[in-house]
Amino acid sequence: MSLDNILTNWSRYRKGAEEGGFHEYEHQWGMVVDLNKCIGCNACSVACYAENNLPVVGEKRCGKNQAMNWLRIERYWDEPDLAPYEAIPTANVDAWIEGNPPAKKTELKPSMPSSYLPGLLEQDGQSFEQRVGFDGTKSEFQDFGASFLPMMCQQCHAATCEPVCPVAATYHTPDGLNAQVYNRCIGSRYCSNNCPYRLRYFNFWSYYEDAWPEPLHMQLNPDLSVRDKGVMEKCTFCIQRIRVAKDKAKMEDRKVIDGEFSTACVQTCPTGALVFGDMQNPESQVSKLWSYHQVERGKTKQNKENKELRGYRILEGLNTDPSVLYLERVREV
Amino acid sequence: MAVPHRRSSRYFLMAFAAMVLGIFLAASSAWADGSSGVPNAVPPKGEHEGKNVEQPIEFPHNIHVDINKINCMYCHTYARRSKVAGIPPTSKCMGCHLVIATDKPRIKKLTEYWEKKEPPRWKKVHDVPDFVHFTHEKHLKRFVFDNEGMSVDRVSEVCAFCHGEVKKMTVAHKVKPLNMGFCARCHEANKGPFDCWKCHK
Numbered sequence: 001m002s003l004d005n006i007l008t009n010w011s012r013y014r015k016g017a018e019e020g021g022f023h024e025y026e027h028q029w030g031m032v033v034d035l036n037k038c039i040g041c042n043a044c045s046v047a048c049y050a051e052n053n054l055p056v057v058g059e060k061r062c063g064k065n066q067a068m069n070w071l072r073i074e075r076y077w078d079e080p081d082l083a084p085y086e087a088i089p090t091a092n093v094d095a096w097i098e099g100n101p102p103a104k105k106t107e108l109k110p111s112m113p114s115s116y117l118p119g120l121l122e123q124d125g126q127s128f129e130q131r132v133g134f135d136g137t138k139s140e141f142q143d144f145g146a147s148f149l150p151m152m153c154q155q156c157h158a159a160t161c162e163p164v165c166p167v168a169a170t171y172h173t174p175d176g177l178n179a180q181v182y183n184r185c186i187g188s189r190y191c192s193n194n195c196p197y198r199l200r201y202f203n204f205w206s207y208y209e210d211a212w213p214e215p216l217h218m219q220l221n222p223d224l225s226v227r228d229k230g231v232m233e234k235c236t237f238c239i240q241r242i243r244v245a246k247d248k249a250k251m252e253d254r255k256v257i258d259g260e261f262s263t264a265c266v267q268t269c270p271t272g273a274l275v276f277g278d279m280q281n282p283e284s285q286v287s288k289l290w291s292y293h294q295v296e297r298g299k300t301k302q303n304k305e306n307k308e309l310r311g312y313r314i315l316e317g318l319n320t321d322p323s324v325l326y327l328e329r330v331r332e333v
Numbered sequence: 334m335a336v337p338h339r340r341s342s343r344y345f346l347m348a349f350a351a352m353v354l355g356i357f358l359a360a361s362s363a364w365a366d367g368s369s370g371v372p373n374a375v376p377p378k379g380e381h382e383g384k385n386v387e388q389p390i391e392f393p394h395n396i397h398v399d400i401n402k403i404n405c406m407y408c409h410t411y412a413r414r415s416k417v418a419g420i421p422p423t424s425k426c427m428g429c430h431l432v433i434a435t436d437k438p439r440i441k442k443l444t445e446y447w448e449k450k451e452p453p454r455w456k457k458v459h460d461v462p463d464f465v466h467f468t469h470e471k472h473l474k475r476f477v478f479d480n481e482g483m484s485v486d487r488v489s490e491v492c493a494f495c496h497g498e499v500k501k502m503t504v505a506h507k508v509k510p511l512n513m514g515f516c517a518r519c520h521e522a523n524k525g526p527f528d529c530w531k532c533h534k
């Protein structure tokens with residue numbers, strides 16, 4: 001039965017709409033991220049750590065790209081002109097206020113955020129900072145012009161991670177979510193290699209042994225298992241909350257109401273940059289935003305003629321059909 | 334004419350008797366299976382021989398349920414409202430046992446706990462692993478409250494699907510495997526949901 005189930009799901013869901021594979025979902029959870037509102041405070045990421053029993057792995061493992069941040073904030077310095085000044089030591093701020101601004105920058109610093117992938121940027125035994133000649137006096141980044149992009153699992157409808165799993169531990173739920181069954185995962189890591197967004201995280205160590213020393217283990221969320229070594233995990237759109245909401249709705253013989261619950265990150269975001277909801281409900285806030293920005297499911301390219309519309313999906317040209325809509329950041333110039 | 338007529342009527346009688354017998358046999362074998370007369374339900378199949386769990390007080394389920402006909406949900410009152418069925422607080426026991434059977438040794442022991450203001454440390458008999466999400470309330474809704482022709486008085490027959498005939502036991506004893514196959518067989522037979530994340534967490 002369950003093998004049948006999996007095979008049907010594979011053939012039904014793994015193709016994008018353009019290839020004729022689509023999708024009768026019970027719900028269709030989706031998200032909208034307004035990059036204009038995101039201030040990069042990382043509260044969403046912290047909420048995710050707390051909600052989903054994510055271990056804090058420590059600096060060394062983080063440096064090896066083993067951090068378990070299901071929701072990470074990516075930084076970009078995409079508009080260097082907005083950062084015309086050299087970074088200044090704090091002591092000189094007074095001088096600046098008094099009308100002596102620091103010297104204009106002549107040459108731009110590399111805009112690759114080194115703390116994001118430090119291990120990967122290391123070459124020939126030299127750290128990123130050493131290679132770019134960062135001497136510790138100036139900031140390695142510009143002081144202005146960073147933009148932030150919260151990156152959680154995109155819950156692709158034609159998820160690239162699903163068909164490559166040899167044991168079908170990652171599959172598509174009837175809610176249109178891309179789910180991971182921890183008990184079934186054998187840790188082959190194919191899915192992570194196949195994810196174009198790098199949003200799957202592997203437990204290289206038994207983090208639970210030291211991530212929650214007593215009494216911190218009391219903070220663990222009982223609605224979610226604590227994953228062991230050798231298991232792949234990823235953002236689930238807080239599926240445990242979805243389950244509670246659906247159970248409650250079922251007990252009361254009604255449908256899930258929009259806004260009745262949300263994921264931990266959405267609940268936490270102080271600026272309301274994140275919106276979560278059921279896209280099958282045309283009245284929900286998410287579906288209204290999607291339709292306002294004229295982004296359609298199942299397409300690999302959106303009509304971008306109207307410059308007023310800011311919606312885009314990351315790497316949608318790969319036909320992954322993600323469920324997360326990003327609204328472009330607009331800057332004053 | 335008379336002979337064929339008589340023969341056919343005897344044939345009819347025999348067929349009728351066989352039918353009655355058949356129904357009786359089927360019914361009795363169903364009872365022997367542990368399957369009950371719960372309408373719109375196929376009880377899960379599977380047997381298990383659980384260890385005897387020593388409880389602080391040997392609680393006789395049979396006296397309460399079988400003889401005195403107390404509904405399971407009178408004591409396990411959270412079953413219909415939450416994930417867990419719950420163990421009744423000592424105050425619920427004492428509600429009756431302040432006056433009933435106060436001279437029995439087990440009740441005396443209970444009263445001691447009550448006077449010490451200390452709950453008896455009941456041990457868990459039926460447990461599912463931590464990665465399993467199971468709710469009593471939804472199962473009761475499906476098999477009892479939303480089930481036409483099923484009265485709440487007979488809830489013990491539904492409980493027996495997974496807990497065995499507790500009403501015939503003294504101390505509860507695990508007689509069903511409560512493993513994934515057991516759950517899955519029942520979900521298949523009763524058209525329950527088959528999404529991994531419905532039960533796994």
Ligand code: SF4
Pocket residue numbers: 037038039040041042043044045073148150268269270271272273274
């Ligand atoms: S909580 Fe909101 S504002 Fe803060 S980083 Fe996350 S999305 Fe941006």
